[in-house]
Amino acid sequence: xxxxxxxxxxxxxxxxxxxxxxxxxxxxLALVLGYRVVKLGYEALIKGVxxxxxxxxxxxxxxxxxxxxxxxxxxxxxxxxxxxGWALLPHSEMTTPAIRVEQGPAxxxxxxxxxxxxxxxxx
Numbered sequence: 001x002x003x004x005x006x007x008x009x010x011x012x013x014x015x016x017x018x019x020x021x022x023x024x025x026x027x028x029l030a031l032v033l034g035y036r037v038v039k040l041g042y043e044a045l046i047k048g049v050x051x052x053x054x055x056x057x058x059x060x061x062x063x064x065x066x067x068x069x070x071x072x073x074x075x076x077x078x079x080x081x082x083x084x085g086w087a088l089l090p091h092s093e094m095t096t097p098a099i100r101v102e103q104g105p106a107x108x109x110x111x112x113x114x115x116x117x118x119x120x121x122x123x
């Protein structure tokens with residue numbers, strides 16, 4: 001049965017791996033979803049789907065806001081491209097804290113310079 005210290009080291013070493021896998025999965029799903037949204041928008045543009053709405057109102061006596069419809073296909077294409085762009089852009093670097101391992105009988109010796117290798121003489 002492993003002790004708590006060794007489990008803590010294993011957990012500390014595996015946590016960044018799971019974080020990276022989770023971020024990669026999220027980005028791949030965002031790319032796939034973005035592609036599907038762009039495809040849906042393209043099909044709406046080709047079929048000529050139009051949204052017909054026009055409404056507005058006054059905020060103050062001198063400010064009037066108005067919302068007029070555009071092509072929903074164009075909106076879907078732009079949203080899908082934005083989603084795929086978000087998935088492809090680098091977000092931030094991930095740093096992991098240093099892991100302190102207690103020295104004990106099972107401790108691994110630090111790696112030193114490589115041992116010299118004998119080269120065969122072909123002359």
